[in-house]
Amino acid sequence: MCGIVAYIGQRDAYPILIKGLQRLEYRGYDSAGIALLNGSLNIYKKKGKVQELVDFAENQNLTGFTGIGHTRWATHGKPDDVNAHPHVSGNGRLTLVHNGIIENYTSLKKALEKVGHVFHTETDTEVLVHLIEEVQKRDNLTIEEAVREALTNVVGAYAIVVIDREDQDKLVAARKGSPLVIGIGEDEFFLASDGTPIVEYTKKVIYLDDEQVAVVHRNGEYEIRTIENEVHTPFVQELNMEIDRIEKGGYDYFMLKEIHEQPVTINDAMRGRLNSEAGWVKLGGMDNYVDHIKKAERFIILGCGTSWHAGLIAEYLFEDLARIPVEVEYASEFRYRNPVITDRDVVIAISQSGETADTYAALELAKKNGALLYGIVNVVGSSIARLTHAGSYIHAGPEIGVASTKAFTAQVTLLTLMALQIGRERGTISDEYFTKLLKELDTIPGKVARMLESNDKIKYIASEIKDASNALYLGRGYNFPVALEGALKLKEISYIHAEGYPAAEMKHGPIALIDENMPVIVIATNKSLNEKIVSNIQEVKARKGIVLAIVTEGDREIKEVADYTIEIPDTEEPFTPLLSVIPLQLLSYHIAVMRGCNVDQPRNLAKSVTVE
Numbered sequence: 001m002c003g004i005v006a007y008i009g010q011r012d013a014y015p016i017l018i019k020g021l022q023r024l025e026y027r028g029y030d031s032a033g034i035a036l037l038n039g040s041l042n043i044y045k046k047k048g049k050v051q052e053l054v055d056f057a058e059n060q061n062l063t064g065f066t067g068i069g070h071t072r073w074a075t076h077g078k079p080d081d082v083n084a085h086p087h088v089s090g091n092g093r094l095t096l097v098h099n100g101i102i103e104n105y106t107s108l109k110k111a112l113e114k115v116g117h118v119f120h121t122e123t124d125t126e127v128l129v130h131l132i133e134e135v136q137k138r139d140n141l142t143i144e145e146a147v148r149e150a151l152t153n154v155v156g157a158y159a160i161v162v163i164d165r166e167d168q169d170k171l172v173a174a175r176k177g178s179p180l181v182i183g184i185g186e187d188e189f190f191l192a193s194d195g196t197p198i199v200e201y202t203k204k205v206i207y208l209d210d211e212q213v214a215v216v217h218r219n220g221e222y223e224i225r226t227i228e229n230e231v232h233t234p235f236v237q238e239l240n241m242e243i244d245r246i247e248k249g250g251y252d253y254f255m256l257k258e259i260h261e262q263p264v265t266i267n268d269a270m271r272g273r274l275n276s277e278a279g280w281v282k283l284g285g286m287d288n289y290v291d292h293i294k295k296a297e298r299f300i301i302l303g304c305g306t307s308w309h310a311g312l313i314a315e316y317l318f319e320d321l322a323r324i325p326v327e328v329e330y331a332s333e334f335r336y337r338n339p340v341i342t343d344r345d346v347v348i349a350i351s352q353s354g355e356t357a358d359t360y361a362a363l364e365l366a367k368k369n370g371a372l373l374y375g376i377v378n379v380v381g382s383s384i385a386r387l388t389h390a391g392s393y394i395h396a397g398p399e400i401g402v403a404s405t406k407a408f409t410a411q412v413t414l415l416t417l418m419a420l421q422i423g424r425e426r427g428t429i430s431d432e433y434f435t436k437l438l439k440e441l442d443t444i445p446g447k448v449a450r451m452l453e454s455n456d457k458i459k460y461i462a463s464e465i466k467d468a469s470n471a472l473y474l475g476r477g478y479n480f481p482v483a484l485e486g487a488l489k490l491k492e493i494s495y496i497h498a499e500g501y502p503a504a505e506m507k508h509g510p511i512a513l514i515d516e517n518m519p520v521i522v523i524a525t526n527k528s529l530n531e532k533i534v535s536n537i538q539e540v541k542a543r544k545g546i547v548l549a550i551v552t553e554g555d556r557e558i559k560e561v562a563d564y565t566i567e568i569p570d571t572e573e574p575f576t577p578l579l580s581v582i583p584l585q586l587l588s589y590h591i592a593v594m595r596g597c598n599v600d601q602p603r604n605l606a607k608s609v610t611v612e
């Protein structure tokens with residue numbers, strides 16, 4: 001969702017801000033804006049893409065060694081030029097960009113209106129900048145004091161960066177619930193919602209914590225205090241990001257690049273954690289908690305979107321291999337129920353970004369009730385990674401395409417390792433099966449690489465079904481969550497309505513939709529349930545549906561009935577999702593490209609959903 005970038009130092013801020021905003025485009029947004037400080041202040045804002053802002057700003061005054069920029073994903077107020085950030089205080093002195101939601105903005109607005117403030121936009125952000133102005137004027141405060149004081153009156157989530165025109169050699173930033181990273185250069189600072197706008201300038205970063213306010217000065221000095229005004233000594237760490245991981249590297253879209261990275265990213269998720277020769281699997285993140293985890297009465301898995309689908313696969317893995325009862329919950333539902341949580345529960349949070357607001361809030365609730373929190377997260381240093389007691393990074397590298405691909409398979413890989421280790425600790429897997437599974441898991445990256453060789457065939461099938469208005473995805477067992485994920489991928493990026501169903505449930509509703517125009521994608525790679533799936537396919541064919549079946553190499557029976565088949569290499573059943581999801585990712589990708597969709601930035605979607 002919204003992205004922030006800011007610069008103060010000795011260089012021209014404009015190119016740094018624009019490049020930074022382009023790097024943040026993947027988060028999802030609908031307008032963009034910048035403010036440049038050069039004695040006076042110039043603000044340029046535009047609905048639409050960053051390129052439209054660039055075209056608009058061309059030939060205007062773009063000078064300034066200080067600036068703030070923003071990509072806005074509309075929450076309060078429609079996406080237009082006026083509501084775009086930055087926003088300015090009533091007296092014109094303060095300019096601010098904001099990511100998050102000020103929940104009590106209505107009451108703050110009323111109070112400010114009573115003392116004469118006039119608002120020109122529909123945003124909660126404008127209220128915030130007026131509030132800081134009011135506090136600054138009232139108590140004659142410096143900008144950092146005013147920000148601190150104002151924020152004590154704010155309910156909600158924020159990451160902000162503020163410019164004070166009367167104090168031109170500093171920027172003030174603060175966060176609560178929305179991420180903010182400070183990059184430290186030589187007498188210069190780069191601030192951003194994540195590391196992508198910073199990585200090419202410096203790798204020295206500070207991740208601001210909740211309720212902290214940072215002041216960065218043009219002379220290279222900085223200070224961090226809590227909003228209670230206590231000085232905080234920051235932890236300066238190295239940004240764990242490589243520049244080539246955030247560029248397209250010859251691919252048309254990030255999504256295609258990320259699909260093709262999967263043999264490497266699955267391997268990276270396993271690196272140092274699995275040794276099939278020596279016969280062990282070990283997640284360092286579990287070291288201090290193994291006993292607690294293996295004795296858990298129940299695992300509660302929380303996530304949203306694709307991460308929730310990874311959680312559903314984990315339910316099969318943990319029950320199958322470790323014999324632990326599992327509940328998989330949408331974080332957004334869990335947090336507003338009155339869930340029963342005890343200190344004998346282990347809560348596993350799955351999140352690519354580590355910033356999803358619902359997942360974060362659900363975890364806070366579980367923590368309060370005494371559960372142990374374990375994070376399966378991609379973005380190092382993210383909020384969820386810091387909130388959990390322990391966890392394992394999936395090491396997939398930055399995922400830029402909004403539709404998650406490599407993070408999903410890395411999450412499933414990590415959860416597979418976790419199930420294997422816990423199963424081993426609990427003695428629920430026989431030696432023989434354990435050894436066999438470890439050896440097989442080692443071959444998965446190679447098998448994924450082989451799957452990618454089916455690209456041309458999948459592209460052809462995509463051309464045959466690209467004009468459909470609806471699609472149905474069916475799977476059983478381990479492949480039921482894959483059916484959900486396949487359907488999600490298709491609707492996210494191609495805007496074709498698609499639903500995933502457990503194959504047997506088809507008879508309880510979706511079968512009514514099947515006719516000669518309905519593609520039905522059946523994931524039919526489960527050895528244990530093969531006959532049942534063949535029957536499901538026959539039922540679809542009897543109603544003239546178009547069947548694309550994902551089958552195991554050598555399967556003849558399904559080939560005879562299905563219209564199209566794609567083969568995956570043979571593997572152990574718990575690992576089939578890692579292979580069967582690959583053709584579904586490619587299918588969605590090709591259909592979306594053929595339909596002229598913006599694959600990496602689908603309409604209305606955001607990569608990192610930092611508001612509930």
Ligand code: G6P
Nearest residue numbers: 304305306307351352353356404
């Ligand atoms: C958004 C993204 C999805 C992602 C979901 C959960 O909807 O577009 O790709 O699966 O959020 O995000 P998380 O970062 O918590 O995995």
